[in-house]
Amino acid sequence: MTPAPAILPDDPDILRDMIVSLQTEVARLSASARVYAALVQSLKIRIARLQKQKFGASSEKIDREIEQLELLLEDVKIAIAAADPSPDIREHDVSDGVVSSPRQRGKPKVSDTTPRERLVLDPGEACPACGGPLRLVGEDVTEILDFIAAKLKVVETARLKKSCRHCETLVQPEAPSRPVPRGMxxxxxxxxxxxxxxxxxxxxxxxxxxxxxxxxxxxxxxxxxxxxxxxxxxxPLTDLIRQDVVKADLLHADDTPIQVLDPRLRQAGKPRGVKEGRIWSYLRDPRPWGGSDPPAVAYWFSPDRKGINPQTHLAQFRGILQADAYAGFRDLYKPDATGTVHVREAACWAHLRRAFH
Structure with a gap:
């Protein structure tokens, strides 16, 4: 910010030193801005390239790398915002004549159900200049999105004991149930x-x-x-969700690796004691073709990737299964003893594409 002329010194030497200092600071900020801009552009290019490879081999590793790069890009943008809090001010680079565009800031989308609080600032009924009466001609409304911090509270439940005056019977309401027995x-x-x-x-x-x-x-x-x-x-709720999902006539199936602690590995001499388990997901979503059932996902965990796992999960499933070419699904597509095929295969085009790209 440029200081007001009233507080500037009269000494030419002091003014000259101030100008040199400001020029040095401007040059430093301009250099920092160019470095940040180059870093942001580099990260965006790397993220874009990785996203194009998303359907290639080892896409899970690519997803993790994209997440790490996006976190790094977020940190860089925070540093830029901290250096220049105002997104509306354009930075001029006098040396090469380039004017950088202002930072883009997305406007928050507030739901209609979000509570609102109205604060009215009234100038009063009398004019501060002449004392005449004021009349309302309009209002300017601005919005601030604020956060009400969560807080804990103790709910005391008092069960009154009463005795009958005639027969001396004690009467007391039953204690309400708790989600955790004897828990707070x-x-x-x-x-x-x-x-x-x-x-x-x-x-x-x-x-x-x-x-x-x-x-x-x-x-x-x-x-x-x-x-x-x-x-x-x-x-019990998860069991009901699983039963409801496998009743669908079309499911999408996939599994993802997860690190699992196994104390037996420590006993065997492996210090980390970590092995690879699996999370199996089965998705039902008929919305793209006008289905009325709500979307739902059922999850199972298994300590390994043996084919018996999906075969057990989908033992009661009847319909079309869209999945990758994992061998563990093949027994589901085979006819039973009567020659009836209960599960039909729908190959996944995204996995097939990996063989070519």
Missing amino acids: AGTGLLAHILVSKFDDHIPLYRQNEIFARQGVDIPRSTLIDWCGQAVAVLR
């Missing part, structure tokens, strides 16, 4: 812990730190027990 966690807290861990990938020790900042110290061992007990409570 409510349904909202359990849902938050599970979503934070399995969807937002926040480890339990970090959740412990977050809760401690809110005034509640929940030991990590307790969080682990709550997660396990909540999974047990939800297991």
